[in-house]
Amino acid sequence: MKQAARKSAAKKRAVPARGAKPSTATARNMNELMAYAYALEIEAAERYAEFADAMEAHNNRAVEELFRKLARIEHKHAEQILEEMGWTAPPKSPIGGYQWQGLEGPETADFATLHYLMQPYHALEIALLNEKRAFEFFSGLVRRATTDKVKRAAKEMAAEEAEHVRLIEDWMKKVPRPEAHWDVDLDPPRYVD
């Protein structure tokens, strides 16, 4: 009896699955805002690069190329931020760490979303979700902004992310939808060790 009650109490207190945690992120000044923006982009770039490596190791060239492209794009965004702010080195993280909405940065996709037979369309679905989350993140910063300057800048960032959403959606129109049975592999898994 006690065990069941304790379990359900724990469940009530439990944090729901990723992405739904209410954000506490606030940027008190431009430096903090742009540090968030930089961290967001650079983490996304690194994650896309890791995804590309995993696809390369599994002979999925088409998706590897797509992830490399996305990595390059995010990397460029990150560099643009450094340029705009006149930073010669990446900014230090805020004290207490980054308060992302989910478990990682909003543009950082979960490793679990990969499949060795995934198609380019799937990769773009992942990118689309990332950009949407980034938009929500900056919108949150807008709402919680305490200075006008930060509010304006955050609004611009949110607008940029919205633009990215449109770009990905356009890109998706040019890419074929996954065929039925895209995940069928007639050969069983092998063991190698």
Next chain:
Amino acid sequence: MTTKSSSKRTSVCVALCGSGGAGVMTAGNLLLEAAAQAGWYGLMVRSSGPQIRGGEAAALMRIATHPIDCLDDRFDALVAVDWQNIHRFADEVPLDGASLIVGDPDQGEAPEVYTKTGARAVKLPLKQLAKAIPGSWPNMVVLGFAAGLLGIPADKVKAVVAQSLKKGAEQLPASVAAIEAGRAAAAGEGDALALAAPTPVTARRWLITGNQAAGFGAIRGGVRFVAAYPITPATELLEYMAPALPQVGGVLVQAEDELASINMIIGASYGGVPALTATSGPGLSLMTEALGLAVAAEVPIVVVDVMRGGPSTGIPAKSEQSDVSIALWGLHGDAPRLVLAPNSIPDCLTTTQWAVHLAERLQAPAIVLSDQFFGQARTVTDRPADTGVVAERLVAQAGAEGYKRYAATESGVSPMAIPGTPGLAYTADGLEHSERGIPSSGSGDHRTQLAKRERKLVAHDYGAQWADIEGDGEIAVVTFGSCTGAAREAIARARAAGVKVRLVSMRLLAPARPKLLAAALEGVDRVLVVEQNHGGQFLRYLRAEFELPGAVRSYRHPGPLPIRPEEVHRQITEWSRA
């Protein structure tokens, strides 16, 4: 052999490659099954990259009009769904100017390592063909193409595909159409690689891997307890036995490690139940202490060692014959035991069954040296007849006065009391013991028991099974295990050129039978020892325990590449001229 009678071939080798879910293993298996249905024999070996899914994969196939035990020296065709990392298989797929490289033009050029062999490129627009048939896959086109090249009848291919798609029957029409498209594309090659008609089949035939064969051989022999710990490339033997054993009243337990599995089977056998486990090199190393226990306590067990590249973790998914030394020499103390080596896939069944019989009869552990090539290759073979050789343990009967478990009998085999039998209780012991089984450090007891444990193995009459001795000549090839197939083909080629060669393929490695080998090598003045390892482990054993006549040469190299017929043939030819 690739002799041509009229324009048809007696043997063709084809490699099917692809990556990232291309399904070439499935295509290869279906090709083999269709060939089997049509009456041919065949062999399929799998090779793959390090990934668990989606990696580069190759199905290496040989289809023939007669039973075959090895791959040939070269491949007639390489058919690739795509080229991603397929260059990695170049060493395993030797091509030459008479070979075909079949690829999808949409996938680009074949890797240079293949094209520089002079092989002829053939375009097969796989992706296009598959796309034109909704619901089909490129590997079905490959299957149809390969079947068309070899002349395997369309109805047989359709039958095996229908069988495999039982659950997804609605996919059958698309698959059949894809196969047809592939076959049509192969028509351009005519009969160049078409197989000669199979000889009419009278025997019942099986599709089986060496691991399955060994497992079933154990069941025929009477094994009813198996302890299992998974290890590449032995796991499938254990996975075969898991559902099979209970059906005949046996049981399989998954152990926590190899130390547990070897001790578990000793326990079961002490209780009277014939027992077996299967492992590979690293596992055998762990089992050595308990193997000594089985020797000392005279408890029969069988350990199948499916050898892989060594030492240590080595090359897990590749074959090698490098556990000879540990099997023969690896126990501490003077610890004689049985070591056997099957020399073909169907022989994995017969020899494992024999090993069970010998272990039980002689109350000793038996190590069966199979290897990854046998274990994981799938072959079409005539149904191995049941030799009827089963476990026949000499069991002590109740009522015997003054029972001595370890009595120094003339044969060396003393009746074994099975727990549950009144009046005969004894304690089996790894400690040296008296005839009654009481621990003893006395010199008399030690010598008595050492002599007994040696005598029972050495004095036994193993019959003609101890080796396959074939042919006559002054040159002899002495080998064991998976090199036998290549040696046999090499000798046949030599014979066709007028060079007579004898083959001795040793099946019982330990205890050594020096008199029998001497008789087998009478009249021989040149001995070529063939083995697949770096250190010449079998050669050293022969030199240590046997008399070899005349000159001795060693031909050997380690895995992962097999020893091919032409390698042995070249050695024979050179030496016959010298």
Next chain:
Amino acid sequence: MNDLTTATALQPAAFKSDYKPIWCPGCGDYSVLSAFTKAFAMVGKKPEEIAVVSGIGCSSRIPAYLTSYGFHGVHGRALAAATGLKVARPDLTVVVAGGDGDGYSIGGNHFLHACRRNVDMTYVVMDNHVYGMTKGQPSPTTEPDWQSKLSPSGTGLRVFHPLVVALAAGANFVARAFSGDPNGVAAILAEAIRHPGFSFVEVLSPCVTFRPEQRNWKQAVHPAPVEPTDDPAKAARRILTDDGFNVGILYRGDRMVYAPPVGKGKKKPADLERGFEV
């Protein structure tokens, strides 16, 4: 992404080697690898000051993917090798990695005694409730009714409870993490490395190939409702009602750490001859 405030501290990227992992895409171990690099950066060590010791299995491939020193040993004996390394070289930061098959089955005995011996090292087990590398057999943490080729009707055995065993056997730090939260894993790993004695971290890391149903672990995991304790009795009571998906640090103790002095004696062999003299 926390605590990287020292300008001279290395970034996580410095700990990732050039070898691309061959794990199936979707495997939880990718996140754990990422967490390792972050944790190493957080504790402020250099790659050459860290040694990662592993056994055999998919998870045990991890040392090659890091720039730290690595030892890829035999199946199940990583803890023994790591113990030898740490006792002989107490200056190194020793981390042991492997899977549930390697660690709880063949490695079970060494697991018990490593917890008991309490040498200062960190043991990370990537638990996916299956033997992945040998193509899908049950491991000690596999559910009793999971059917496989080697156990066609399931094992029927009660699962192994690693946190219970670790706590009972004497580990000084016991925690569970989930690969779906790489930053969370990194934070727990960093604390585990910093904590003296034997730190045990079980990381639930789904196997996308042999246990695709483990996608639902994301919904099953939940943060532990209470703070870590230094009272073994309290920890024991808590762990007895653990559902296997509580994430967080269970126990942070101050048990005696085994660290025999090395290099302290200054005598020479000749000085020891007196004992033999007639």
